[in-house]
Amino acid sequence: MIILGIDPGIAIVGWGIVSYEGSRFRPVAYGAVQTKAGLPVEERLSHIYESLSSIIEKYKPDAIAVEELFFSSNVTTGIVVAEARGVILLCAHQHHIDVFEYTPMQVKQAVVGYGKAEKRQIMAMVTMLLGLDAPPKPDDTADALAIAVCHAHTGTSAIGQYYNRPTKIGGISKEKR
Numbered sequence: 001m002i003i004l005g006i007d008p009g010i011a012i013v014g015w016g017i018v019s020y021e022g023s024r025f026r027p028v029a030y031g032a033v034q035t036k037a038g039l040p041v042e043e044r045l046s047h048i049y050e051s052l053s054s055i056i057e058k059y060k061p062d063a064i065a066v067e068e069l070f071f072s073s074n075v076t077t078g079i080v081v082a083e084a085r086g087v088i089l090l091c092a093h094q095h096h097i098d099v100f101e102y103t104p105m106q107v108k109q110a111v112v113g114y115g116k117a118e119k120r121q122i123m124a125m126v127t128m129l130l131g132l133d134a135p136p137k138p139d140d141t142a143d144a145l146a147i148a149v150c151h152a153h154t155g156t157s158a159i160g161q162y163y164n165r166p167t168k169i170g171g172i173s174k175e176k177r
Contacts, residue, residue: 002028004061004097005148006052007140008069008085010077011035013048014140017059018130020152027130028059032141041080045087052091064092065100065151067107067143102150107143110150122146 001021007014016030033051035044056064066089069082092099105115111125123135123142129149136142 001063001152002059002061003148003151004056004059004064005144005146005151006064006066006088007143007147008066008081008088009140010041010044010048010080010084011037012138012140013052013084013088014138014142014144015052015055016136016141016145016148017055017061018145018148018152025130025149025152027132027145029055030136030141030145032138041083045083048084049087049091052088053095056091056095056097061097063100063151064097065102065147066092067147068101068103070104100151102147102154106154107146107150110153111146 001019003018003020005014005016005018011034013033014030015033017028019026019028033048035047066085069078069085089099102110108117108122109115111117111129112121114121119139123139126132126142126145126149127135130145136145
């Protein structure tokens with residue numbers, strides 16, 4: 001199974017593709033889509049869409065795992081990130097790929113085994129699980145790989161398949177809760 005993990009953002013969208021066969025991971029590709037501050041939001045969103053579309057067309061993932069939004073203090077930033085996340089969901093839908101969503105706590109639990117793990121612990125486990133020489137940079141890329149690993153551990157298990165069946169809500173694939 002080829003899984004594309006995405007860490008949504010407006011300035012940086014981390015992405016990581018892993019192959020998961022049996023219980024083995026293989027990193028396929030990873031990186032970040034970056035947009036320039038000061039550009040109109042619609043140009044930034046267009047760049048995100050076009051970049052992710054190219055990644056999807058090149059690597060043809062079987063599933064896309066996206067981190068759910070979490071913001072506590074800056075509502076303005078949260079709204080713009082939500083817009084970017086909407087573009088990501090639209091891109092997946094237009095490429096006919098099911099989307100699975102995970103909270104930050106679910107990702108930490110699946111990758112590290114502790115839902116309140118620190119960023120450095122996640123980066124260390126991603127580096128180890130994927131056999132990388134060094135932690136991926138920027139951090140958003142490491143987070144995206146962690147999201148892909150989370151889906152491999154959670155979404156491909158028998159119980160995960162039962163609870164995480166994608167459903168169509170408003171025409172966009174969404175994880176069943």
